[in-house]
Amino acid sequence: MRIGLITSDPAHPLLAATTALLAAEHTVRTLDPATAEPPEPPEAPADVYLLKARTPRAISLARALERRGARVLNSAAATELCQDRTAMAEQARRAGLPFAATRTYPTLAECAERAEFADEQGPDGRSGLPGPVVVKSRHSRKHDLVTRVDSAAQLRELAAAHPEEPVVVQEFAPNSGWDHKLWAIGDRVFTALRRSELSPGGRGPTRPLAPDSLPPGWTALVHRVGEVFALDVYGVDVIDRGDGVPLIVDVNAFPGVRDQPGAPQALAALTLSSAGAGAGA
Structure with a gap:
Protein backbone atom coordinates (compact mmCIF):
# COMPACT_ATOMS: atom_id res chain seq x y z
CA MET A 1 0.00 0.00 0.00
CA ARG A 2 1.00 3.62 -0.49
CA ILE A 3 0.92 5.82 2.61
CA GLY A 4 1.43 9.57 2.73
CA LEU A 5 2.58 11.61 5.71
CA ILE A 6 1.46 15.25 5.63
CA THR A 7 4.06 16.77 7.91
CA SER A 8 7.10 19.02 8.02
CA ASP A 9 8.66 16.76 10.66
CA PRO A 10 8.80 13.11 9.52
CA ALA A 11 11.42 12.51 12.23
CA HIS A 12 8.81 13.09 14.94
CA PRO A 13 9.17 10.07 17.28
CA LEU A 14 5.64 8.74 16.70
CA LEU A 15 5.81 9.14 12.92
CA ALA A 16 9.36 7.81 12.65
CA ALA A 17 8.53 4.70 14.68
CA THR A 18 5.32 4.12 12.72
CA THR A 19 7.15 4.56 9.42
CA ALA A 20 9.73 1.99 10.49
CA LEU A 21 6.93 -0.52 11.09
CA LEU A 22 5.24 0.18 7.75
CA ALA A 23 8.16 0.73 5.38
CA ALA A 24 9.23 -2.92 5.24
CA GLU A 25 6.14 -3.87 3.22
CA HIS A 26 4.60 -0.57 2.14
CA THR A 27 5.63 2.67 0.44
CA VAL A 28 5.69 5.66 2.78
CA ARG A 29 6.03 9.12 1.26
CA THR A 30 6.28 12.47 3.08
CA LEU A 31 4.46 15.56 1.81
CA ASP A 32 5.79 18.73 3.41
CA PRO A 33 2.78 21.10 3.49
CA ALA A 34 5.13 24.07 3.24
CA THR A 35 6.15 23.05 -0.28
CA ALA A 36 4.01 20.13 -1.51
CA GLU A 37 1.16 20.38 -3.98
CA PRO A 38 -1.53 17.74 -4.46
CA PRO A 39 -0.44 15.06 -6.94
CA GLU A 40 -1.88 15.62 -10.37
CA PRO A 41 -2.98 12.96 -12.88
CA PRO A 42 -1.73 10.55 -13.99
CA GLU A 43 -0.30 10.06 -10.49
CA ALA A 44 -2.99 8.71 -8.18
CA PRO A 45 -3.26 9.67 -4.50
CA ALA A 46 -1.88 7.33 -1.86
CA ASP A 47 -4.19 4.79 -0.22
CA VAL A 48 -4.23 6.84 2.98
CA TYR A 49 -2.64 10.03 4.34
CA LEU A 50 -1.80 10.85 7.95
CA LEU A 51 -2.44 14.56 8.56
CA LYS A 52 0.04 15.32 11.34
CA ALA A 53 0.48 19.02 10.49
CA ARG A 54 -2.30 21.45 11.43
CA THR A 55 -1.30 24.62 9.59
CA PRO A 56 -3.77 26.23 7.17
CA ARG A 57 -1.61 25.10 4.26
CA ALA A 58 -1.56 21.51 5.55
CA ILE A 59 -5.34 21.49 5.94
CA SER A 60 -5.74 22.94 2.45
CA LEU A 61 -3.49 20.22 1.03
CA ALA A 62 -5.48 17.52 2.84
CA ARG A 63 -8.76 18.96 1.56
CA ALA A 64 -7.45 18.95 -2.02
CA LEU A 65 -6.45 15.30 -1.67
CA GLU A 66 -9.87 14.44 -0.24
CA ARG A 67 -11.52 16.03 -3.27
CA ARG A 68 -9.56 13.57 -5.38
CA GLY A 69 -10.95 10.68 -3.34
CA ALA A 70 -8.04 10.23 -0.91
CA ARG A 71 -8.62 8.99 2.62
CA VAL A 72 -7.06 11.32 5.23
CA LEU A 73 -6.63 10.73 8.99
CA ASN A 74 -7.84 12.95 10.51
CA SER A 75 -10.01 14.59 7.88
CA ALA A 76 -9.34 18.17 6.91
CA ALA A 77 -12.70 19.27 8.34
CA ALA A 78 -12.15 17.55 11.69
CA THR A 79 -8.63 18.93 11.99
CA GLU A 80 -9.75 22.46 11.13
CA LEU A 81 -12.56 22.30 13.71
CA CYS A 82 -10.05 21.57 16.48
CA GLN A 83 -7.99 24.62 15.53
CA ASP A 84 -10.84 27.00 16.43
CA ARG A 85 -11.44 26.90 20.18
CA THR A 86 -14.77 28.71 19.85
CA ALA A 87 -16.11 26.16 17.37
CA MET A 88 -14.64 23.36 19.47
CA ALA A 89 -16.45 24.49 22.60
CA GLU A 90 -19.74 24.94 20.75
CA GLN A 91 -19.49 21.47 19.21
CA ALA A 92 -18.65 19.84 22.54
CA ARG A 93 -21.37 21.55 24.55
CA ARG A 94 -24.03 20.86 21.89
CA ALA A 95 -23.14 17.18 22.24
CA GLY A 96 -23.44 17.31 26.02
CA LEU A 97 -19.75 16.82 26.70
CA PRO A 98 -18.41 18.24 30.00
CA PHE A 99 -16.47 21.02 28.30
CA ALA A 100 -15.34 24.20 30.00
CA ALA A 101 -17.71 27.14 29.49
CA THR A 102 -16.10 29.39 26.91
CA ARG A 103 -16.52 33.08 26.05
CA THR A 104 -15.10 34.52 22.83
CA TYR A 105 -13.71 38.01 22.23
CA PRO A 106 -12.62 39.36 18.82
CA THR A 107 -9.43 40.81 20.34
CA LEU A 108 -7.71 40.68 23.70
CA ALA A 109 -7.88 44.46 23.87
CA GLU A 110 -11.67 44.31 23.58
CA CYS A 111 -11.79 41.56 26.18
CA ALA A 112 -9.90 43.75 28.63
CA GLU A 113 -12.14 46.70 27.83
CA ARG A 114 -15.48 44.89 28.03
CA ALA A 115 -15.00 42.25 30.71
CA GLU A 116 -14.23 43.05 34.32
CA PHE A 117 -13.90 40.56 37.11
CA ALA A 118 -17.01 39.92 39.16
CA ASP A 119 -15.61 41.39 42.34
CA GLU A 120 -14.50 44.51 40.43
CA GLN A 121 -17.65 45.06 38.37
CA GLY A 122 -19.01 48.57 38.43
CA PRO A 123 -22.54 49.86 37.96
CA ASP A 124 -22.12 50.24 34.18
CA GLY A 125 -23.41 46.71 33.59
CA ARG A 126 -20.32 45.30 31.95
CA SER A 127 -20.20 41.52 32.10
CA GLY A 128 -18.16 40.25 35.00
CA LEU A 129 -15.69 37.40 34.68
CA PRO A 130 -15.77 34.92 37.56
CA GLY A 131 -11.99 35.12 38.12
CA PRO A 132 -9.54 33.60 38.05
CA VAL A 133 -9.86 32.73 34.37
CA VAL A 134 -7.81 31.07 31.65
CA VAL A 135 -7.19 33.17 28.54
CA LYS A 136 -6.31 31.30 25.35
CA SER A 137 -5.73 32.22 21.75
CA ARG A 138 -8.91 31.44 19.84
CA HIS A 139 -6.91 29.76 17.09
CA SER A 140 -4.82 26.86 18.36
CA ARG A 141 -1.28 26.84 17.00
CA LYS A 142 2.32 26.40 18.11
CA HIS A 143 3.35 28.94 20.77
CA ASP A 144 -0.19 30.27 21.13
CA LEU A 145 -1.40 32.14 24.19
CA VAL A 146 -2.56 30.08 27.19
CA THR A 147 -2.33 31.76 30.58
CA ARG A 148 -4.13 32.21 33.88
CA VAL A 149 -5.40 35.69 34.72
CA ASP A 150 -6.39 36.62 38.28
CA SER A 151 -7.35 40.28 38.05
CA ALA A 152 -8.54 43.01 35.72
CA ALA A 153 -5.15 44.71 36.05
CA GLN A 154 -3.38 41.54 34.91
CA LEU A 155 -5.84 41.23 32.01
CA ARG A 156 -5.10 44.78 30.89
CA GLU A 157 -1.37 44.11 31.08
CA LEU A 158 -1.80 41.00 28.94
CA ALA A 159 -3.91 42.93 26.45
CA ALA A 160 -1.22 45.59 26.13
CA ALA A 161 1.21 42.87 25.03
CA HIS A 162 -1.21 41.12 22.63
CA PRO A 163 -3.91 43.68 21.76
CA GLU A 164 -5.08 42.18 18.44
CA GLU A 165 -5.08 38.51 19.46
CA PRO A 166 -8.54 36.87 19.17
CA VAL A 167 -9.11 34.99 22.44
CA VAL A 168 -11.41 32.72 24.37
CA VAL A 169 -11.85 32.92 28.13
CA GLN A 170 -12.65 29.96 30.38
CA GLU A 171 -13.28 29.92 34.10
CA PHE A 172 -10.33 28.46 35.97
CA ALA A 173 -11.41 25.23 37.67
CA ASP A 187 -9.87 2.15 19.69
CA ARG A 188 -6.68 2.34 21.79
CA VAL A 189 -6.50 4.86 24.63
CA PHE A 190 -3.18 6.02 26.12
CA THR A 191 -2.89 8.08 29.28
CA ALA A 192 -0.44 10.20 31.25
CA LEU A 193 -0.33 12.97 33.84
CA ARG A 194 1.41 16.22 32.95
CA ARG A 195 2.10 19.15 35.21
CA SER A 196 -0.14 21.97 34.02
CA GLU A 197 1.42 25.00 32.34
CA LEU A 198 -0.97 27.02 34.51
CA SER A 199 0.50 25.73 37.78
CA PRO A 200 2.75 28.13 39.74
CA GLY A 201 5.90 26.33 38.65
CA GLY A 202 4.86 26.14 35.02
CA ARG A 203 4.71 23.04 32.86
CA GLY A 204 6.61 20.16 34.35
CA PRO A 205 7.28 16.48 33.68
CA THR A 206 4.92 13.88 32.27
CA ARG A 207 4.17 10.90 34.49
CA PRO A 208 2.96 7.52 33.24
CA LEU A 209 -0.62 6.60 34.06
CA ALA A 210 -2.24 3.24 33.43
CA PRO A 211 -5.53 3.49 31.49
CA ASP A 212 -7.23 1.16 33.95
CA SER A 213 -6.50 3.63 36.76
CA LEU A 214 -8.77 6.29 35.22
CA PRO A 215 -12.00 7.11 37.06
CA PRO A 216 -15.06 5.19 35.83
CA GLY A 217 -16.44 6.49 32.56
CA TRP A 218 -13.39 8.44 31.45
CA THR A 219 -12.35 5.97 28.73
CA ALA A 220 -15.88 6.00 27.35
CA LEU A 221 -15.74 9.81 27.43
CA VAL A 222 -12.61 9.78 25.26
CA HIS A 223 -14.32 7.59 22.68
CA ARG A 224 -17.37 9.85 22.75
CA VAL A 225 -15.14 12.85 21.96
CA GLY A 226 -13.84 10.98 18.92
CA GLU A 227 -17.39 10.37 17.73
CA VAL A 228 -18.49 13.98 18.28
CA PHE A 229 -15.46 15.45 16.48
CA ALA A 230 -15.12 12.68 13.84
CA LEU A 231 -11.50 12.07 14.89
CA ASP A 232 -9.40 8.92 14.58
CA VAL A 233 -6.16 10.12 16.21
CA TYR A 234 -6.67 12.75 18.88
CA GLY A 235 -5.95 13.99 22.36
CA VAL A 236 -8.32 15.09 25.12
CA ASP A 237 -7.05 17.30 27.95
CA VAL A 238 -9.07 16.67 31.10
CA ILE A 239 -8.80 18.01 34.62
CA ASP A 240 -10.31 16.32 37.66
CA ARG A 241 -12.63 18.71 39.47
CA GLY A 242 -12.71 16.35 42.42
CA ASP A 243 -14.03 12.85 43.03
CA GLY A 244 -13.31 11.88 39.43
CA VAL A 245 -15.61 14.51 37.88
CA PRO A 246 -14.03 15.35 34.49
CA LEU A 247 -13.82 18.72 32.78
CA ILE A 248 -12.57 18.80 29.19
CA VAL A 249 -10.46 21.87 28.48
CA ASP A 250 -9.04 21.04 25.04
CA VAL A 251 -9.26 18.59 22.14
CA ASN A 252 -6.29 18.12 19.80
CA ALA A 253 -6.20 16.54 16.37
CA PHE A 254 -3.24 14.15 15.89
CA PRO A 255 -1.12 14.99 18.97
CA GLY A 256 2.39 13.69 19.55
CA VAL A 257 1.53 10.76 21.86
CA ARG A 258 5.18 10.63 22.88
CA ASP A 259 6.73 7.89 24.99
CA GLN A 260 3.60 5.73 25.00
CA PRO A 261 4.44 2.03 24.55
CA GLY A 262 2.32 0.54 21.81
CA ALA A 263 1.36 3.87 20.20
CA PRO A 264 3.39 3.35 16.97
CA GLN A 265 1.95 -0.15 16.61
CA ALA A 266 -1.58 1.19 17.12
CA LEU A 267 -1.03 3.93 14.53
CA ALA A 268 0.45 1.49 12.01
CA ALA A 269 -2.52 -0.86 12.45
CA LEU A 270 -5.02 2.01 12.11
CA THR A 271 -3.22 3.26 8.99
CA LEU A 272 -3.40 -0.11 7.27
CA SER A 273 -7.02 -0.77 8.24
CA SER A 274 -8.02 2.69 7.01
CA ALA A 275 -6.12 2.23 3.76
CA GLY A 276 -7.80 -1.14 3.26
CA ALA A 277 -11.24 0.33 3.97
CA GLY A 278 -10.61 3.11 1.47
CA ALA A 279 -9.47 0.64 -1.20
CA GLY A 280 -12.56 -1.49 -0.57
CA ALA A 281 -14.84 1.49 -0.94
Missing part, protein backbone atom coordinates in the same frame (compact mmCIF):
# COMPACT_ATOMS: atom_id res chain seq x y z
CA PRO A 174 -9.52 24.42 40.90
CA ASN A 175 -7.60 21.17 40.49
CA SER A 176 -4.48 19.31 41.58
CA GLY A 177 -2.25 21.12 39.09
CA TRP A 178 -1.90 18.00 36.95
CA ASP A 179 -3.61 17.61 33.57
CA HIS A 180 -4.85 14.21 32.48
CA LYS A 181 -3.52 13.72 28.95
CA LEU A 182 -5.74 11.18 27.22
CA TRP A 183 -4.84 10.11 23.69
CA ALA A 184 -6.76 7.88 21.33
CA ILE A 185 -5.47 6.04 18.27
CA GLY A 186 -8.46 4.24 16.84
Whole structure:
Protein backbone atom coordinates (compact mmCIF):
# COMPACT_ATOMS: atom_id res chain seq x y z
CA MET A 1 0.00 0.00 0.00
CA ARG A 2 1.00 3.62 -0.49
CA ILE A 3 0.92 5.82 2.61
CA GLY A 4 1.43 9.57 2.73
CA LEU A 5 2.58 11.61 5.71
CA ILE A 6 1.46 15.25 5.63
CA THR A 7 4.06 16.77 7.91
CA SER A 8 7.10 19.02 8.02
CA ASP A 9 8.66 16.76 10.66
CA PRO A 10 8.80 13.11 9.52
CA ALA A 11 11.42 12.51 12.23
CA HIS A 12 8.81 13.09 14.94
CA PRO A 13 9.17 10.07 17.28
CA LEU A 14 5.64 8.74 16.70
CA LEU A 15 5.81 9.14 12.92
CA ALA A 16 9.36 7.81 12.65
CA ALA A 17 8.53 4.70 14.68
CA THR A 18 5.32 4.12 12.72
CA THR A 19 7.15 4.56 9.42
CA ALA A 20 9.73 1.99 10.49
CA LEU A 21 6.93 -0.52 11.09
CA LEU A 22 5.24 0.18 7.75
CA ALA A 23 8.16 0.73 5.38
CA ALA A 24 9.23 -2.92 5.24
CA GLU A 25 6.14 -3.87 3.22
CA HIS A 26 4.60 -0.57 2.14
CA THR A 27 5.63 2.67 0.44
CA VAL A 28 5.69 5.66 2.78
CA ARG A 29 6.03 9.12 1.26
CA THR A 30 6.28 12.47 3.08
CA LEU A 31 4.46 15.56 1.81
CA ASP A 32 5.79 18.73 3.41
CA PRO A 33 2.78 21.10 3.49
CA ALA A 34 5.13 24.07 3.24
CA THR A 35 6.15 23.05 -0.28
CA ALA A 36 4.01 20.13 -1.51
CA GLU A 37 1.16 20.38 -3.98
CA PRO A 38 -1.53 17.74 -4.46
CA PRO A 39 -0.44 15.06 -6.94
CA GLU A 40 -1.88 15.62 -10.37
CA PRO A 41 -2.98 12.96 -12.88
CA PRO A 42 -1.73 10.55 -13.99
CA GLU A 43 -0.30 10.06 -10.49
CA ALA A 44 -2.99 8.71 -8.18
CA PRO A 45 -3.26 9.67 -4.50
CA ALA A 46 -1.88 7.33 -1.86
CA ASP A 47 -4.19 4.79 -0.22
CA VAL A 48 -4.23 6.84 2.98
CA TYR A 49 -2.64 10.03 4.34
CA LEU A 50 -1.80 10.85 7.95
CA LEU A 51 -2.44 14.56 8.56
CA LYS A 52 0.04 15.32 11.34
CA ALA A 53 0.48 19.02 10.49
CA ARG A 54 -2.30 21.45 11.43
CA THR A 55 -1.30 24.62 9.59
CA PRO A 56 -3.77 26.23 7.17
CA ARG A 57 -1.61 25.10 4.26
CA ALA A 58 -1.56 21.51 5.55
CA ILE A 59 -5.34 21.49 5.94
CA SER A 60 -5.74 22.94 2.45
CA LEU A 61 -3.49 20.22 1.03
CA ALA A 62 -5.48 17.52 2.84
CA ARG A 63 -8.76 18.96 1.56
CA ALA A 64 -7.45 18.95 -2.02
CA LEU A 65 -6.45 15.30 -1.67
CA GLU A 66 -9.87 14.44 -0.24
CA ARG A 67 -11.52 16.03 -3.27
CA ARG A 68 -9.56 13.57 -5.38
CA GLY A 69 -10.95 10.68 -3.34
CA ALA A 70 -8.04 10.23 -0.91
CA ARG A 71 -8.62 8.99 2.62
CA VAL A 72 -7.06 11.32 5.23
CA LEU A 73 -6.63 10.73 8.99
CA ASN A 74 -7.84 12.95 10.51
CA SER A 75 -10.01 14.59 7.88
CA ALA A 76 -9.34 18.17 6.91
CA ALA A 77 -12.70 19.27 8.34
CA ALA A 78 -12.15 17.55 11.69
CA THR A 79 -8.63 18.93 11.99
CA GLU A 80 -9.75 22.46 11.13
CA LEU A 81 -12.56 22.30 13.71
CA CYS A 82 -10.05 21.57 16.48
CA GLN A 83 -7.99 24.62 15.53
CA ASP A 84 -10.84 27.00 16.43
CA ARG A 85 -11.44 26.90 20.18
CA THR A 86 -14.77 28.71 19.85
CA ALA A 87 -16.11 26.16 17.37
CA MET A 88 -14.64 23.36 19.47
CA ALA A 89 -16.45 24.49 22.60
CA GLU A 90 -19.74 24.94 20.75
CA GLN A 91 -19.49 21.47 19.21
CA ALA A 92 -18.65 19.84 22.54
CA ARG A 93 -21.37 21.55 24.55
CA ARG A 94 -24.03 20.86 21.89
CA ALA A 95 -23.14 17.18 22.24
CA GLY A 96 -23.44 17.31 26.02
CA LEU A 97 -19.75 16.82 26.70
CA PRO A 98 -18.41 18.24 30.00
CA PHE A 99 -16.47 21.02 28.30
CA ALA A 100 -15.34 24.20 30.00
CA ALA A 101 -17.71 27.14 29.49
CA THR A 102 -16.10 29.39 26.91
CA ARG A 103 -16.52 33.08 26.05
CA THR A 104 -15.10 34.52 22.83
CA TYR A 105 -13.71 38.01 22.23
CA PRO A 106 -12.62 39.36 18.82
CA THR A 107 -9.43 40.81 20.34
CA LEU A 108 -7.71 40.68 23.70
CA ALA A 109 -7.88 44.46 23.87
CA GLU A 110 -11.67 44.31 23.58
CA CYS A 111 -11.79 41.56 26.18
CA ALA A 112 -9.90 43.75 28.63
CA GLU A 113 -12.14 46.70 27.83
CA ARG A 114 -15.48 44.89 28.03
CA ALA A 115 -15.00 42.25 30.71
CA GLU A 116 -14.23 43.05 34.32
CA PHE A 117 -13.90 40.56 37.11
CA ALA A 118 -17.01 39.92 39.16
CA ASP A 119 -15.61 41.39 42.34
CA GLU A 120 -14.50 44.51 40.43
CA GLN A 121 -17.65 45.06 38.37
CA GLY A 122 -19.01 48.57 38.43
CA PRO A 123 -22.54 49.86 37.96
CA ASP A 124 -22.12 50.24 34.18
CA GLY A 125 -23.41 46.71 33.59
CA ARG A 126 -20.32 45.30 31.95
CA SER A 127 -20.20 41.52 32.10
CA GLY A 128 -18.16 40.25 35.00
CA LEU A 129 -15.69 37.40 34.68
CA PRO A 130 -15.77 34.92 37.56
CA GLY A 131 -11.99 35.12 38.12
CA PRO A 132 -9.54 33.60 38.05
CA VAL A 133 -9.86 32.73 34.37
CA VAL A 134 -7.81 31.07 31.65
CA VAL A 135 -7.19 33.17 28.54
CA LYS A 136 -6.31 31.30 25.35
CA SER A 137 -5.73 32.22 21.75
CA ARG A 138 -8.91 31.44 19.84
CA HIS A 139 -6.91 29.76 17.09
CA SER A 140 -4.82 26.86 18.36
CA ARG A 141 -1.28 26.84 17.00
CA LYS A 142 2.32 26.40 18.11
CA HIS A 143 3.35 28.94 20.77
CA ASP A 144 -0.19 30.27 21.13
CA LEU A 145 -1.40 32.14 24.19
CA VAL A 146 -2.56 30.08 27.19
CA THR A 147 -2.33 31.76 30.58
CA ARG A 148 -4.13 32.21 33.88
CA VAL A 149 -5.40 35.69 34.72
CA ASP A 150 -6.39 36.62 38.28
CA SER A 151 -7.35 40.28 38.05
CA ALA A 152 -8.54 43.01 35.72
CA ALA A 153 -5.15 44.71 36.05
CA GLN A 154 -3.38 41.54 34.91
CA LEU A 155 -5.84 41.23 32.01
CA ARG A 156 -5.10 44.78 30.89
CA GLU A 157 -1.37 44.11 31.08
CA LEU A 158 -1.80 41.00 28.94
CA ALA A 159 -3.91 42.93 26.45
CA ALA A 160 -1.22 45.59 26.13
CA ALA A 161 1.21 42.87 25.03
CA HIS A 162 -1.21 41.12 22.63
CA PRO A 163 -3.91 43.68 21.76
CA GLU A 164 -5.08 42.18 18.44
CA GLU A 165 -5.08 38.51 19.46
CA PRO A 166 -8.54 36.87 19.17
CA VAL A 167 -9.11 34.99 22.44
CA VAL A 168 -11.41 32.72 24.37
CA VAL A 169 -11.85 32.92 28.13
CA GLN A 170 -12.65 29.96 30.38
CA GLU A 171 -13.28 29.92 34.10
CA PHE A 172 -10.33 28.46 35.97
CA ALA A 173 -11.41 25.23 37.67
CA PRO A 174 -9.52 24.42 40.90
CA ASN A 175 -7.60 21.17 40.49
CA SER A 176 -4.48 19.31 41.58
CA GLY A 177 -2.25 21.12 39.09
CA TRP A 178 -1.90 18.00 36.95
CA ASP A 179 -3.61 17.61 33.57
CA HIS A 180 -4.85 14.21 32.48
CA LYS A 181 -3.52 13.72 28.95
CA LEU A 182 -5.74 11.18 27.22
CA TRP A 183 -4.84 10.11 23.69
CA ALA A 184 -6.76 7.88 21.33
CA ILE A 185 -5.47 6.04 18.27
CA GLY A 186 -8.46 4.24 16.84
CA ASP A 187 -9.87 2.15 19.69
CA ARG A 188 -6.68 2.34 21.79
CA VAL A 189 -6.50 4.86 24.63
CA PHE A 190 -3.18 6.02 26.12
CA THR A 191 -2.89 8.08 29.28
CA ALA A 192 -0.44 10.20 31.25
CA LEU A 193 -0.33 12.97 33.84
CA ARG A 194 1.41 16.22 32.95
CA ARG A 195 2.10 19.15 35.21
CA SER A 196 -0.14 21.97 34.02
CA GLU A 197 1.42 25.00 32.34
CA LEU A 198 -0.97 27.02 34.51
CA SER A 199 0.50 25.73 37.78
CA PRO A 200 2.75 28.13 39.74
CA GLY A 201 5.90 26.33 38.65
CA GLY A 202 4.86 26.14 35.02
CA ARG A 203 4.71 23.04 32.86
CA GLY A 204 6.61 20.16 34.35
CA PRO A 205 7.28 16.48 33.68
CA THR A 206 4.92 13.88 32.27
CA ARG A 207 4.17 10.90 34.49
CA PRO A 208 2.96 7.52 33.24
CA LEU A 209 -0.62 6.60 34.06
CA ALA A 210 -2.24 3.24 33.43
CA PRO A 211 -5.53 3.49 31.49
CA ASP A 212 -7.23 1.16 33.95
CA SER A 213 -6.50 3.63 36.76
CA LEU A 214 -8.77 6.29 35.22
CA PRO A 215 -12.00 7.11 37.06
CA PRO A 216 -15.06 5.19 35.83
CA GLY A 217 -16.44 6.49 32.56
CA TRP A 218 -13.39 8.44 31.45
CA THR A 219 -12.35 5.97 28.73
CA ALA A 220 -15.88 6.00 27.35
CA LEU A 221 -15.74 9.81 27.43
CA VAL A 222 -12.61 9.78 25.26
CA HIS A 223 -14.32 7.59 22.68
CA ARG A 224 -17.37 9.85 22.75
CA VAL A 225 -15.14 12.85 21.96
CA GLY A 226 -13.84 10.98 18.92
CA GLU A 227 -17.39 10.37 17.73
CA VAL A 228 -18.49 13.98 18.28
CA PHE A 229 -15.46 15.45 16.48
CA ALA A 230 -15.12 12.68 13.84
CA LEU A 231 -11.50 12.07 14.89
CA ASP A 232 -9.40 8.92 14.58
CA VAL A 233 -6.16 10.12 16.21
CA TYR A 234 -6.67 12.75 18.88
CA GLY A 235 -5.95 13.99 22.36
CA VAL A 236 -8.32 15.09 25.12
CA ASP A 237 -7.05 17.30 27.95
CA VAL A 238 -9.07 16.67 31.10
CA ILE A 239 -8.80 18.01 34.62
CA ASP A 240 -10.31 16.32 37.66
CA ARG A 241 -12.63 18.71 39.47
CA GLY A 242 -12.71 16.35 42.42
CA ASP A 243 -14.03 12.85 43.03
CA GLY A 244 -13.31 11.88 39.43
CA VAL A 245 -15.61 14.51 37.88
CA PRO A 246 -14.03 15.35 34.49
CA LEU A 247 -13.82 18.72 32.78
CA ILE A 248 -12.57 18.80 29.19
CA VAL A 249 -10.46 21.87 28.48
CA ASP A 250 -9.04 21.04 25.04
CA VAL A 251 -9.26 18.59 22.14
CA ASN A 252 -6.29 18.12 19.80
CA ALA A 253 -6.20 16.54 16.37
CA PHE A 254 -3.24 14.15 15.89
CA PRO A 255 -1.12 14.99 18.97
CA GLY A 256 2.39 13.69 19.55
CA VAL A 257 1.53 10.76 21.86
CA ARG A 258 5.18 10.63 22.88
CA ASP A 259 6.73 7.89 24.99
CA GLN A 260 3.60 5.73 25.00
CA PRO A 261 4.44 2.03 24.55
CA GLY A 262 2.32 0.54 21.81
CA ALA A 263 1.36 3.87 20.20
CA PRO A 264 3.39 3.35 16.97
CA GLN A 265 1.95 -0.15 16.61
CA ALA A 266 -1.58 1.19 17.12
CA LEU A 267 -1.03 3.93 14.53
CA ALA A 268 0.45 1.49 12.01
CA ALA A 269 -2.52 -0.86 12.45
CA LEU A 270 -5.02 2.01 12.11
CA THR A 271 -3.22 3.26 8.99
CA LEU A 272 -3.40 -0.11 7.27
CA SER A 273 -7.02 -0.77 8.24
CA SER A 274 -8.02 2.69 7.01
CA ALA A 275 -6.12 2.23 3.76
CA GLY A 276 -7.80 -1.14 3.26
CA ALA A 277 -11.24 0.33 3.97
CA GLY A 278 -10.61 3.11 1.47
CA ALA A 279 -9.47 0.64 -1.20
CA GLY A 280 -12.56 -1.49 -0.57
CA ALA A 281 -14.84 1.49 -0.94
